[in-house]
Amino acid sequence: MTTPPTTNGAAILDQLHATLTRYVVLPSPEAVDAVTLWIAATHAQPAWAHAPRLVIRAPEKRCGKSRLLDVVEGTSCNPLITVNASPAAVYRAIGTDEPPTLLVDEADTIFGGKNAEANEDLRGLLNAGHQRNRPAIRWDNNTHRLEKIPTFAMAALAGIGAMPDTIEDRAVVVRMRRRMAGETVAPYRHRRDGPALRRVAADLFQWLRGHLEHLERAEPQMPLEDRAADTWEPLIAVADLAGDAWPARARTAATVLTAEAEDSGHMSTRIRLLTDIRAAFATLGDPGAATTTELLAALNDDPEGPWQGFGPAGLTGKRLGDLLREFGIGSATIRFPVGQAKGYHREAFTDAWQRYCPAQSVPSVPASFPQVSPGTDTDAGTDRTVPPNRSVPALSSQNELGTDGTVTPARRRVGGTA
Numbered sequence: 008m009t010t011p012p013t014t015n016g017a018a019i020l021d022q023l024h025a026t027l028t029r030y031v032v033l034p035s036p037e038a039v040d041a042v043t044l045w046i047a048a049t050h051a052q053p054a055w056a057h058a059p060r061l062v063i064r065a066p067e068k069r070c071g072k073s074r075l076l077d078v079v080e081g082t083s084c085n086p087l088i089t090v091n092a093s094p095a096a097v098y099r100a101i102g103t104d105e106p107p108t109l110l111v112d113e114a115d116t117i118f119g120g121k122n123a124e125a126n127e128d129l130r131g132l133l134n135a136g137h138q139r140n141r142p143a144i145r146w147d148n149n150t151h152r153l154e155k156i157p158t159f160a161m162a163a164l165a166g167i168g169a170m171p172d173t174i175e176d177r178a179v180v181v182r183m184r185r186r187m188a189g190e191t192v193a194p195y196r197h198r199r200d201g202p203a204l205r206r207v208a209a210d211l212f213q214w215l216r217g218h219l220e221h222l223e224r225a226e227p228q229m230p231l232e233d234r235a236a237d238t239w240e241p242l243i244a245v246a247d248l249a250g251d252a253w254p255a256r257a258r259t260a261a262t263v264l265t266a267e268a269e270d271s272g273h274m275s276t277r278i279r280l281l282t283d284i285r286a287a288f289a290t291l292g293d294p295g296a297a298t299t300t301e302l303l304a305a306l307n308d309d310p311e312g313p314w315q316g317f318g319p320a321g322l323t324g325k326r327l328g329d330l331l332r333e334f335g336i337g338s339a340t341i342r343f344p345v346g347q348a349k350g351y352h353r354e355a356f357t358d359a360w361q362r363y364c365p366a367q368s369v370p371s372v373p374a375s376f377p378q379v380s381p382g383t384d385t386d387a388g389t390d391r392t393v394p395p396n397r398s399v400p401a402l403s404s405q406n407e408l409g410t411d412g413t414v415t416p417a418r419r420r421v422g423g424t425a
Contacts, residue, residue: 016249044242060178081204115166
């Protein structure tokens with residue numbers, strides 16, 4: 008009697024799972040399941056609309072990330088490992104009939120510090136390659152034609168610290184930790200142990216390549232939404248094909264690791280700015296408006312925030328405006344009793360807070376606060392007048408109106424007394 012394919016698949020995944028835990032201590036059972044399913048998914052790459060990235064990151068050396076990448080190399084499909092590569096070389100490798108599984112060790116040296124800008128093309132390639140049919144376009148001077156270069160390929164990156172936001176947003180992220188006393192693993196030797204890993208890879212390839220049509224049509228029920236669902240769908244499709252306990256384990260891993268990524272505090276600069284401005288308004292007493300100077304003081308005075316590192320004076324008004332502009336938030340020339348000053352209405356942030364950082368409730372703007380229509384950043388005095396039935400909150404007489412239209416605050420609340 009022939010064993011059902013789902014049973015064979017579950018047994019192969021179990022074998023791969025045991026292989027991983029033999030050589031590496033991963034941070035959680037969900038992380039082991041996720042890496043197992045990611046490796047398996049590399050063998051069915053032609054079936055996927057999205058190629059999830061695997062990010063293996065650690066806070067320090069000797070946390071097992073390179074050893075994990077060794078096992079990933081030994082068991083994934085058509086691996087191509089490098090510690091440094093030019094974008095042109097990667098483009099050519101991916102542009103073959105059978106794209107490799109790209110493995111990048113020491114990725115922090117590529118995307119961190121002074122190297123980040125120089126490797127922007129490689130980051131763009133990795134971002135584009137997450138989705139099928141997103142080729143790079145280059146002009147060929149020899150043929151005088153546009154050349155379309157495929158970018159779609161599975162990729163794993165290992166390094167110290169976080170990878171670029173845009174890569175981690177497309178990735179299954181595994182945070183390695185240094186082994187504790189009592190946590191033991193078998194030593195790995197490529198020449199001795201490599202053949203056993205390649206046999207596991209051969210079993211995965213034979214099983215999954217026989218079900219490509221089924222996997223291509225698969226529409227698994229996802230516990231996630233949007234890009235996270237795109238990233239995890241190939242892994243969950245493999246788990247559903249395998250059956251046994253793997254479908255439930257895959258969905259648990261997806262939920263747990265995605266939640267870890269969201270709770271890690273690793274967010275884009277703009278989202279961090281929205282969150283910190285909400286806290287700044289709360290510190291000021293949740294007024295209906297605050298001057299640019301007050302918001303900058305609250306942001307730059309935070310010793311644990313990133314804003315002091317934006318220059319000798321920290322975050323500036325211009326940089327603040329540039330970062331907020333993408334959310335449709337602009338400064339206004341707001342009328343105060345001591346004169347006009349540049350600032351921001353609190354209600355201007357409400358929509359962005361609700362869309363991008365809704366974890367905390369956002370109180371509504373008090374109805375009693377005067378609603379002044381914003382002017383522009385360059386033309387003072389263009390705001391409309393305050394209705395006569397509205398009172399204007401007093402500012403401390405200690406505040407000074409500068410020649411550039413800004414108010415130097417004496418640590419007061421806008422919308423109340425000093």
